[in-house]
Amino acid sequence: MTPRVEIRHVTKRFNRKSGLVERLAERAGLKTPNPVVHALDDVSLSVNNGEVVGIVGESGCGKSTLGRVVAGIIEPSEGDVLYHGKTWQDMSPQQAGHARLAVQMIFQDPSSSLNPRHRVDEIVGAAALRHDKTTRPDLQAYVAEQMRRAGLDPVMSRRFPHQFSGGQRQRIGIARALAVQPDMLICDESVASLDVSIQAQILNLFLDLRRELNLTYMFISHDLAVVEHISDRVAVMYLGRIVEEAAVADLFAHPAHPYTRALLQEIPRLDTTRRQYSAISGEIPSPLAPPSGCHFHPRCPFAMPRCAIERPKLREIGSAHRAACHLND
Amino acid sequence: MSNPMLEVRNLRTEFGSEAGRVTVINDVSFSLERGKILGLVGESGSGKSVTGFSIMGLIDPPGEVTGGEILFNGQDLRQLPEHQMRSLRGNRIAMIFQDPAMTLNPVLRIDTQMIETILAHETVSKSVARDRARDALGMVGIPSPEERLHAYPHQFSGGMRQRVAIAIALLHSPDLLIADEPTTALDVTIQAQILAVVQRLARERGTGLIWITHDLSVVAGLADHVAVMYAGRIVEYGDVGTVINRPRHPYTNGLIGSLPSNNQRGTRLRQIAGSTPAIAQLPQGCAFHPRCTQASDACLIMPPQTEYDGRRLRCFHPVTNGKAT
Numbered sequence: 173m174t175p176r177v178e179i180r181h182v183t184k185r186f187n188r189k190s191g192l193v194e195r196l197a198e199r200a201g202l203k204t205p206n207p208v209v210h211a212l213d214d215v216s217l218s219v220n221n222g223e224v225v226g227i228v229g230e231s232g233c234g235k236s237t238l239g240r241v242v243a244g245i246i247e248p249s250e251g252d253v254l255y256h257g258k259t260w261q262d263m264s265p266q267q268a269g270h271a272r273l274a275v276q277m278i279f280q281d282p283s284s285s286l287n288p289r290h291r292v293d294e295i296v297g298a299a300a301l302r303h304d305k306t307t308r309p310d311l312q313a314y315v316a317e318q319m320r321r322a323g324l325d326p327v328m329s330r331r332f333p334h335q336f337s338g339g340q341r342q343r344i345g346i347a348r349a350l351a352v353q354p355d356m357l358i359c360d361e362s363v364a365s366l367d368v369s370i371q372a373q374i375l376n377l378f379l380d381l382r383r384e385l386n387l388t389y390m391f392i393s394h395d396l397a398v399v400e401h402i403s404d405r406v407a408v409m410y411l412g413r414i415v416e417e418a419a420v421a422d423l424f425a426h427p428a429h430p431y432t433r434a435l436l437q438e439i440p441r442l443d444t445t446r447r448q449y450s451a452i453s454g455e456i457p458s459p460l461a462p463p464s465g466c467h468f469h470p471r472c473p474f475a476m477p478r479c480a481i482e483r484p485k486l487r488e489i490g491s492a493h494r495a496a497c498h499l500n501d
Numbered sequence: 502m503s504n505p506m507l508e509v510r511n512l513r514t515e516f517g518s519e520a521g522r523v524t525v526i527n528d529v530s531f532s533l534e535r536g537k538i539l540g541l542v543g544e545s546g547s548g549k550s551v552t553g554f555s556i557m558g559l560i561d562p563p564g565e566v567t568g569g570e571i572l573f574n575g576q577d578l579r580q581l582p583e584h585q586m587r588s589l590r591g592n593r594i595a596m597i598f599q600d601p602a603m604t605l606n607p608v609l610r611i612d613t614q615m616i617e618t619i620l621a622h623e624t625v626s627k628s629v630a631r632d633r634a635r636d637a638l639g640m641v642g643i644p645s646p647e648e649r650l651h652a653y654p655h656q657f658s659g660g661m662r663q664r665v666a667i668a669i670a671l672l673h674s675p676d677l678l679i680a681d682e683p684t685t686a687l688d689v690t691i692q693a694q695i696l697a698v699v700q701r702l703a704r705e706r707g708t709g710l711i712w713i714t715h716d717l718s719v720v721a722g723l724a725d726h727v728a729v730m731y732a733g734r735i736v737e738y739g740d741v742g743t744v745i746n747r748p749r750h751p752y753t754n755g756l757i758g759s760l761p762s763n764n765q766r767g768t769r770l771r772q773i774a775g776s777t778p779a780i781a782q783l784p785q786g787c788a789f790h791p792r793c794t795q796a797s798d799a800c801l802i803m804p805p806q807t808e809y810d811g812r813r814l815r816c817f818h819p820v821t822n823g824k825a826t
Contacts (some may be wrong), residue, residue: 230688231659323604337776338545368715372759372772379769397718401761403769420766438693440718442745442762453580454690455658 174257175218176356176388177242177275182251184212184237207460211237212248213412216486219356224382224389226403226420228396228435232459233409235392239358242390243277273303277351280361282341292319292344293329300351310394315351321384322347323377339370346377356388357381363398375402396439400424405492408432411459411467414486418493428495431468466498474499505532506574506676506709513568514548514555517606524780525551525564526733530806531726535676536707538700540720540741544775549713552730553679556711557596558586560694574676592622595670599682601662604669605654611638611665612650618672637668641698660691667698674706681713696723696764721745729753729819732778734786739812749810749819787816795820 187208190198197203211234219225227235240246242253244260255275260268279285281496286295299317300306306314316326333341342362349357359378363371375398381387393399399406400420407417408429416429427433454471457463463470469479470472478498486496512529515522525546543549555566558578570627571578573594578586598604604692606614615634616627625633631650638646641664654662663683670678680699684692692810710714712724720727727736729750737750748754755773757763764770776793778784786790789798795818806815 230690339776368756369544369759369775370775370776372761372770375761376769376772379767396689397761401764401766404767435689436691439670440692440696440716440722442718442721442757442760453658453694456691 173220175254176221176223176256177390178218178254178257178261179238179242180252180254182212182215182238182241182248182253183210184234184241184246185209185249186211209459210412210462211459212241213462214251215409215412215414216251217407217414217417219390221389222382222386222388223393223405224403226399227390227392228394228399228406228408229409230394230456232456233412234412234459235394235409236360237276238409239360239392241464242255244272244273245277245360246471264329270405273352274354275356275358276352276354278342278345278359278362280364281366282338282345283333285345286341286348286390288333291330291332292324292336292347295333295344296329296347296351299348303349303352305353306364315347318341318347318351318475320380321350323373337370339366339373342366342370342374343377345383346374350381350385355386358390358392360392361394364393364395371398378402396435408435411457411462413496414494415465415468415497416493416495417486418490418495422490422493426490428489428491428500429468430472430474430499432495434471466496504575504588505534508534508572509552509556510572511569512555512566512571513551514551514560515565515567517563517565518780519779519783522734524561525780526555528804528806529569529730529733529735531728531735531738532773533677533709533711535709536703537726538703538710538712538724540724541552541711541713542715542717542720542727542769544715544782546732546777547730548733548780549730553596553681553711556677556679557590557594559590559596561587577817585779588622591618591671593675594679595673595675595678596679596681597663597666597670601659601666602654604666605662607654609653610650611652611654615650615669615672615724618669634636634668635674637672638665640667640671640702641665643668648777653705655743660687660694663687663695664698671702671706671708675708677711678702679711682715684719685714685716692719694793699723703780717745717760729756730784734788734815735806735813736789736810736815738814743811747810748770749812749814749821750816751795751820754820755792781794793818 175275185208188206190206194203198205229235232465255271263271293315296318297311301311311390319326324343363374364373392400405415405422406420406423416432427436465481466479468486469475484496484498486494489495489500510530512526514526515524529552541549554560556571560566566579612634616630619630619633635646635650638649642662643649656728670721684695704707714720724741727741727744728735731752737744737753748757757769759773773792776786790796799817804815804817806813809819
């Protein structure tokens with residue numbers, strides 16, 4: 173079966189372009205070139221139809237960049253993203269337009285991703301109208317349906333975003349995404365800024381929508397408990413690379429990469445009262461200057477000389493379980 | 502038993518607004534002993550931060566602490582003149598914030614800021630102060646503290662900056678440290694490092710700690726006691742194991758039940774209906790009753806705080822055995 177989305181050896185570099193004077197200075201050896209951030213470094217991952225794939229990792233691991241690449245907001249520097257087996261270059265402009273529309277993104281901060289000067293019905297309806305998902309006479313009913321689906325009362329459709337609570341604003345963002353009839357949602361930290369009781373409501377909404385609309389999800393979060401709950405499969409990222417990927421039960425029961433193990437150990441858990449914290453040492457290195465070899469080796473309790481030199485390959489270590497660690501050799 | 506280091510009794514803080522006076526925290530009472538950690542848990546707008554600021558005497562107009570007592574080593578902080586409060590603040594009582602940028606001056610080197618803090622409360626030579634600053638950095642786990650003293654705040658990562666803020670708060674070995682969501686913005690592995698540091702400090706130096714957070718799981722691992730706040734009041738307060746393992750208030754019970762780790766993977770989470778009420782328009786009686794599955798007409802009157810099953814509880818219909826009665 174062709175996966176919904178297949179990410180093939182995607183690399184994304186960010187660098188600031190040097191100006192003319194800077195370029196001359198660089199050539200004369202007076203200035204070092206602007207640093208390059210390797211946000212994604214040879215990432216391969218596929219998401220099947222109807223599947224929820226969780227992406228976890230700490231700041232700077234590239235999880236948001238990965239989401240944006242898949243949503244088509246940014247272009248990869250190298251590698252391809254295939255949608256139902258095709259890249260955008262393979263499609264006609266019209267097909268590519270449909271393919272882009274079918275992948276929608278839900279952002280972390282609903283207040284900065286909604287235009288404060290637009291009323292809810294404009295926010296939810298604009299894109300749907302533009303892309304002929306509805307017609308002007310039907311717009312009001314169409315918007316009402318999207319709002320109801322996202323758990324909002326349509327009587328509030330003439331209000332502005334600031335008149336809603338954080339959880340309701342996140343629902344507006346969801347209604348807006350649903351209005352263009354996507355079959356895939358990319359949720360980038362979509363519940364991170366919500367209160368615990370509201371977080372549960374929004375997660376339930378995602379689960380309900382998945383069932384009703386047969387949606388595929390890429391669920392990006394730093395919160396392992398949330399990812400564990402909602403995902404079928406999980407990929408763990410560290411400094412631009414996927415270090416481990418497996419079915420959710422397998423990953424949480426048998427983590428193979430030392431970083432995954434450390435992460436699982438550090439999650440504060442309700443069932444361990446008055447625990448002793450014994451954190452893994454070290455900082456998350458800057459993505460501007462990632463360590464050589466395995467990026468995790470300076471913090472890894474099992475690091476060997478080889479880890480500083482050779483990049484471990486992400487390879488199969490069990491059925492549908494991939495990890496990038498020399499220990500598995 | 503000796504008197505607790507901090508005892509807060511019936512604290513009430515109000516804010517003036519266009520809509521009239523709003524009571525942001527109401528009848529809040531708890532106590533803290535030396536070397537113990539109290540977790541103050543609540544969602545946005547529950548009054549947990551205002552409680553911290555009220556103890557620090559940092560409520561600015563239009564806000565005002567209008568009732569209750571804050572007994573710190575037996576002395577009521579509300580009765581102290583400002584100059585005495587000032588000598589306590591940063592010295593015997595310190596506070597750290599979610600955003601360490603609130604503590605650190607971006608244009609001053611770390612050593613300048615730390616030495617200034619020491620000299621504000623003590624008369625020692627600069628070199629003695631400098632040595633103390635260096636030791637404090639080492640204690641919170643900053644590598645090569647001698648060199649890092651010369652750095653500016655922007656040269657530290659988020660986690661390191663929070664450590665510097667903690668180090669500054671600890672310069673005078675305060676009796677009480679109030680921490681307002683200090684690890685919320687940090688990554689999991691960095692959060693665990695900070696928690697390890699504060700846990701050791703409380704134990705080794707006898708610092709009493711109030712840890713303000715929305716994250717029950719952090720409190721479960723860290724605190725000795727926990728107070729759960731809702732709409733300005735403490736609704737459940739007791740030993741951390743008692744409250745977390747056997748919650749009796751429907752709100753605490755609902756919060757714990759809604760955590761993904763307490764639900765079967767992939768299933769709908771048990772959720773609390775509705776959303777937190779605006780503090781200016783609180784429902785009559787128990788503020789949680791419109792969202793509570795157990796509410797009855799009795800809940801239209803504010804339930805008093807009572808001793809119940811080894812904790813203090815503010816509810817007419819406590820939950821028993823995971824099910825509300």
